[in-house]
Amino acid sequence: MIRAEAADIPDDSALRTPDRLRRRASRLLSQLTMRSDRLITEGLARTDARKWHYAVLASLEEYGPGSQAELSRRSGIYRSDMVGVLNELTGRHLVERAPDPGDRRRNIITISARGRRHLHLLDKVLDELDDELLAPLSPAERDQFVRMLVRLLDHHTRTS
Amino acid sequence: MIRAEAADIPDDSALRTPDRLRRRASRLLSQLTMRSDRLITEGLARTDARKWHYAVLASLEEYGPGSQAELSRRSGIYRSDMVGVLNELTGRHLVERAPDPGDRRRNIITISARGRRHLHLLDKVLDELDDELLAPLSPAERDQFVRMLVRLLDHHTRTS
DNA sequence: CGAAAACGTTAGTGAAACTAACGTTGCTTG
DNA sequence: CAAGCAACGTTAGTTTCACTAACGTTTTCG
Numbered sequence: 001m002i003r004a005e006a007a008d009i010p011d012d013s014a015l016r017t018p019d020r021l022r023r024r025a026s027r028l029l030s031q032l033t034m035r036s037d038r039l040i041t042e043g044l045a046r047t048d049a050r051k052w053h054y055a056v057l058a059s060l061e062e063y064g065p066g067s068q069a070e071l072s073r074r075s076g077i078y079r080s081d082m083v084g085v086l087n088e089l090t091g092r093h094l095v096e097r098a099p100d101p102g103d104r105r106r107n108i109i110t111i112s113a114r115g116r117r118h119l120h121l122l123d124k125v126l127d128e129l130d131d132e133l134l135a136p137l138s139p140a141e142r143d144q145f146v147r148m149l150v151r152l153l154d155h156h157t158r159t160s
Numbered sequence: 161m162i163r164a165e166a167a168d169i170p171d172d173s174a175l176r177t178p179d180r181l182r183r184r185a186s187r188l189l190s191q192l193t194m195r196s197d198r199l200i201t202e203g204l205a206r207t208d209a210r211k212w213h214y215a216v217l218a219s220l221e222e223y224g225p226g227s228q229a230e231l232s233r234r235s236g237i238y239r240s241d242m243v244g245v246l247n248e249l250t251g252r253h254l255v256e257r258a259p260d261p262g263d264r265r266r267n268i269i270t271i272s273a274r275g276r277r278h279l280h281l282l283d284k285v286l287d288e289l290d291d292e293l294l295a296p297l298s299p300a301e302r303d304q305f306v307r308m309l310v311r312l313l314d315h316h317t318r319t320s
Numbered sequence: 321c322g323a324a325a326a327c328g329t330t331a332g333t334g335a336a337a338c339t340a341a342c343g344t345t346g347c348t349t350g
Numbered sequence: 351c352a353a354g355c356a357a358c359g360t361t362a363g364t365t366t367c368a369c370t371a372a373c374g375t376t377t378t379c380g
Contacts, residue, residue: 017234018222020283021215025290025302026196028309031236033193034368035316036186041335055181062178069358074177076191078338083360105345105358123180130185136315137308142185145308148297149188155296156195194337229327238369243329265327265376 036133043129048092049122052077052085057094057119060111067106094118196293203289208252209282212237212245217254217279220271227266254278 021027044050055075060066063074068086072079086109089095094115100106111119134142181187200211215235220226223234228246232239246269249255254275260266271279294302 017236018215018218020218020222021235022310023306024286025294025306025309026200026286027211028306028313029189029193029196032309032313032316033189035313036189039316040186051187055178058178058180062180067358068360075181076177079359080338080340080361081336103346103358107359126184126186133316134185134312136311141308144304146183146185146188148301148305149185149192150182151296152294153188153192153195156192156199156293227327228329239328240330240369240371241367263327263377267328 039133040126040129043125044122047121047125049118049125050085050088052081053089053094054119054122054126056082056085056089056109057111057115057122060095060109061116061119065108065110067100067108069106071109089115092118199293200286200289203285204282207281207285209278209285210245210248212241213249213254214279214282214286216242216245216249216269217271217275217282220255220269221276221279225268225270227260227268229266231269249275252278 040051044054052075055077056071059071059074066074068082069079071077072082077085086095086097090097094112096110096112097107098110100108134145137145204210204214212235215237216231219231219234226234228242229239231237231246232242237245246255246257250257252274254272256270256272257267258270260268294305297305
């Protein structure tokens, strides 16, 4: 009622999302992340993988074997969910799960040769997907964007 | 095995997440968005609101009354979920839902005076929350960041 | 007139983040 | 050394969210 409707402007109110919504950083983030997640999930599915696979494999290659709880802490996956991820990874022979002789509570998870090869494949796939995700940005801008993301995330994990 | 362990560097492999993971734009986005969503959800909960409420109210103030399907298209909320959101909003008397005399399939949703006041409150709350979210960035950087987000999102919605 | 589409609504799916509790094993400390 | 607490792997369950399917009703279009 307050807001006047100019008769000469075509009424696209049925389609257009309000500017306030389009500008909110928080909303932009969720929307973009939704797209990004779908992109990644679908891309990885094409090679029979899921993003948690990558997290675990990368952590194994980078820091060596570890217990499930360790992997959980490194990758941010809850240890209750880690069970399923490791079942999938052992099922694909990308990883080996063996009891720790020194501490019988633990399982020691080791990446296999095949797992290492798979990880490098996933690295390629993800490089391409990230490329697609950041397509509209120039290399310099991508760098900047990623650095900002790191700063923001670091800030909000420190102040948890 | 390939990767050497320098003996003088303390082994923080239990805590640290692999660098590969920390640099991936897609992962950074999901992680940050998770924080952001929590921030927003909790912040809005303090005033008994949810983010969908804001989307609907903003769309109503910006483009005037509309049918549920219209609101759905404007705000990106599925029309199946819109029902519940509007129930909550009418319950709080922020919005009125009346049958359209000209088309008996439709309901016409109108924002109330109280709804308008509530919207402006939410605007303030969200301004503060976005501020908190982007705290580590300078004003210029925030601007840049938001613009990049817009470009990225636009690109991925055009190419749907 | 008859078919197709749009409307509001209900129900339900699938994935993800997260919590709780369990029995087992190890560590600490009185 | 015994007792109590902590860490481990595992199972089960909750909640939330984006999304789909189907329905009866009403309108539009060929």
